[in-house]
Amino acid sequence: MESCSAASTPMTSSMKLDKDEDGQSVDIIAYHGIIRSLLYLIASRQDILFIIGVCGRFQDNPKQSHYVAAKRILKYLKGTQNMRLWYLKDSSFNLISYSDEDYAGCNVDRKSTSGICQFLGDRLVS
Structure with missing residues (x-):
């Protein structure tokens, strides 16, 4: 590899x-x-x-x-x-979160999947 x-x-x-x-x-x-x-x-x-x-x-x-x-x-x-993640000294530190869910969407075992994303200011952190 x-x-x-x-x-x-x-x-x-x-x-x-x-x-x-x-x-x-x-x-x-x-x-x-x-x-x-x-x-x-x-x-x-x-x-x-x-x-x-x-x-x-x-x-x-x-x-x-x-x-x-x-x-x-x-x-x-x-x-x-x-x-790497870079943060400017004067950047905003407002935390905004979004989530999404898919009920029984997995083709293998019909389990639900979900996900989240979180922004700190205008940067995606999770």
Whole structure:
């Protein structure tokens, strides 16, 4: 992965992960290792929280499509190593939050999904 090209997003909008019963099986130990390593990052990298949760659902029987999705997260992290949040001294510190919910929207288990975004001033922080 050191010489791989970076990805601009942790997942694509067309990516629909499901059980993929007919997909090719992958090394479960390697897949667990990637997911476990990524779980440590979600405290400080909220931008990958959703996709890591999705990939984590398939740890009992990972397929090639799940492995490709996990590797895309690693490619995204490679491209965002130097990203930081900058706050100007005179910037606003008003906290604004938005939330969205999708009732039973998951194709795999019909679970609901939800998300939030929070702005501190005009900067997205979560």
